[in-house]
Amino acid sequence: MLIRYLTLFVCVASLCFSSLTLAEDSSGEQTGPRFAYFTLAPDLTTNFYTKGKKLGYLQVRIDLMVADASYIADLEKHQPLIRDAIIEMIGEQPEDKIKTLAGREELRQELKEHLNDILLAETGRTLLTDLLFTKYLYQ
Numbered sequence: 001m002l003i004r005y006l007t008l009f010v011c012v013a014s015l016c017f018s019s020l021t022l023a024e025d026s027s028g029e030q031t032g033p034r035f036a037y038f039t040l041a042p043d044l045t046t047n048f049y050t051k052g053k054k055l056g057y058l059q060v061r062i063d064l065m066v067a068d069a070s071y072i073a074d075l076e077k078h079q080p081l082i083r084d085a086i087i088e089m090i091g092e093q094p095e096d097k098i099k100t101l102a103g104r105e106e107l108r109q110e111l112k113e114h115l116n117d118i119l120l121a122e123t124g125r126t127l128l129t130d131l132l133f134t135k136y137l138y139q
Helices: 002-025 069-077 079-091 095-099 101-123
Strands: 036-039 044-048 056-066 128-138
Touching (some): 036 069, 044 079, 056 095, 069 079, 079 101
Antiparallel strands (some): 044 056, 056 128
């Protein structure tokens, strides 16, 4: 019987201390970056190099991840520049790079670095934390 009461006391005490810890964490102080996402809309559709006379098409939806929600305004302002850079870079890619998983990952990293270079020149800071393909269709 004593073990039951002791176990119950330990459970209640741990719940009280954990709720106090949560209250201290949510006091308004920001402990780390607050990530935000910006979706380039509408989807981007462009062609890429193929072997032979057949055209290859790629349609992507891209989400840009930033470390602070205040960067979203800069992305909205420079959206035409971002879209143009993405279309230009995808149009230069060979078919093998577009259609393989390793090539797609390499393209994603190259796009992130290229866009950060462009945005650094425009805004004076590196805005993008990551770039995600949320839709990736090729033909």
